[in-house]
Amino acid sequence: MIRARGLERRFGEKRVLEGLDLDVAAGETLLVTGPNGAGKSTLLALLAGLLAPTRGEVDVTVDRAEIGYLAHEPLVYRELTPLENLDLYGRLYRVGERRERIGMLLERFGLWEARHERVSTFSRGTAQRLALCRVLLHEPALLLLDEPYSGLDAEASVLVDEELGAPKGSRTVVLATHDPARLEGLATQRLALA
Amino acid sequence: MTQYVGDVAALARKDLLLELRARDTLPAMLLFVLSALVVFHFALPDGSSRLAAGGLLWVAIVFTALLGLGRAFVAERDQRVLDGLILAPSDRSAIWLAKAVSVLAFLAAAEAIALPAFGLFFAPVSRATVAAVVLADLGIAAVGTLFSAMAAASRARELLLPLLFLPPMIPLVIGGVGATVAEAPARYLGFLAAYDALFAILCWASFEYVVTE
Numbered sequence: 001m002i003r004a005r006g007l008e009r010r011f012g013e014k015r016v017l018e019g020l021d022l023d024v025a026a027g028e029t030l031l032v033t034g035p036n037g038a039g040k041s042t043l044l045a046l047l048a049g050l051l052a053p054t055r056g057e058v059d060v061t062v063d064r065a066e067i068g069y070l071a072h073e074p075l076v077y078r079e080l081t082p083l084e085n086l087d088l089y090g091r092l093y094r095v096g097e098r099r100e101r102i103g104m105l106l107e108r109f110g111l112w113e114a115r116h117e118r119v120s121t122f123s124r125g126t127a128q129r130l131a132l133c134r135v136l137l138h139e140p141a142l143l144l145l146d147e148p149y150s151g152l153d154a155e156a157s158v159l160v161d162e163e164l165g166a167p168k169g170s171r172t173v174v175l176a177t178h179d180p181a182r183l184e185g186l187a188t189q190r191l192a193l194a
Numbered sequence: 195m196t197q198y199v200g201d202v203a204a205l206a207r208k209d210l211l212l213e214l215r216a217r218d219t220l221p222a223m224l225l226f227v228l229s230a231l232v233v234f235h236f237a238l239p240d241g242s243s244r245l246a247a248g249g250l251l252w253v254a255i256v257f258t259a260l261l262g263l264g265r266a267f268v269a270e271r272d273q274r275v276l277d278g279l280i281l282a283p284s285d286r287s288a289i290w291l292a293k294a295v296s297v298l299a300f301l302a303a304a305e306a307i308a309l310p311a312f313g314l315f316f317a318p319v320s321r322a323t324v325a326a327v328v329l330a331d332l333g334i335a336a337v338g339t340l341f342s343a344m345a346a347a348s349r350a351r352e353l354l355l356p357l358l359f360l361p362p363m364i365p366l367v368i369g370g371v372g373a374t375v376a377e378a379p380a381r382y383l384g385f386l387a388a389y390d391a392l393f394a395i396l397c398w399a400s401f402e403y404v405v406t407e
Contacts, residue, residue: 050277076275079212080211
């Protein structure tokens, strides 16, 4: 599903990835670890197609409609409510039975009561829950998750564990974290960036 | 096609809803255009020609548009929401078109104040002037939205947007002023319509390359 050869990305003079080769088959879970600045987020952005490599090539065989991308920011509008944000994304992603799917996700991630509140009033953790709802809304075949536990409390972290641990057919997951202990058991491949 | 129109409608509705909630673009545009016309009224010497007044109307319109365009992609930039939108499977030009529609709505609202104010302070507004303003708005929204998206990705966005936006506005100002003051405004209106058609197609086709690397 993912094939990268000689992948390199520079930001000005700074070289973040250097000649990275990567093969991830459908159904695998790749755990990407490394300290801050090692290039974990850059790798995910390259796989999502948000950045172009400076050198090398990356081939992701799924259409962008099948990618679920969790970034550091929740990628939602702060002045809209969770319901309005998810409805917008649901329309753009052509989610079938959109309202039911949104309702189910909001219930699951404990946001149903807050569905009419503006995101600007949310804590970091609550916004991260909404970001997870956004990522899972269209049931993507490829999940690109950058620090999925960031800001989450114990209850929400368990929900993420359940989501990642549950068998989802051939769903492929790429997880970036600087704290791999929690995700070690899920990984079928590991990539340590220096 | 139906899906494309649906995407544009959903995105434009979102922009209008955001403005209704945050109210950080339209009130500033309304105040600016009104203030500019008041200042021009007192700055222009008694007995100045209607040609000069017509020119000042277009200066006010262009700079009011610039003010609005500076905020057009603020919501997308702040939370990197644009990344989320461009990852969606919808045609990326729908993002540009929806944003252009909302910019057009804000411009129309600003001019609903500006034209009567111009009539009050300077001279009656002719039908040709109204037609020219409508046509110019289309061009401003099309070109301005594209450059606003380009500037939003830059750190020097406040500097970059005027540098990008003002040069292509010169033909619109020439056409607009011409339609406002000429005895036979038809050819100026035709020029504005041609500008709109050409630049709308160019901006629509190039937006995808602006928002992706």
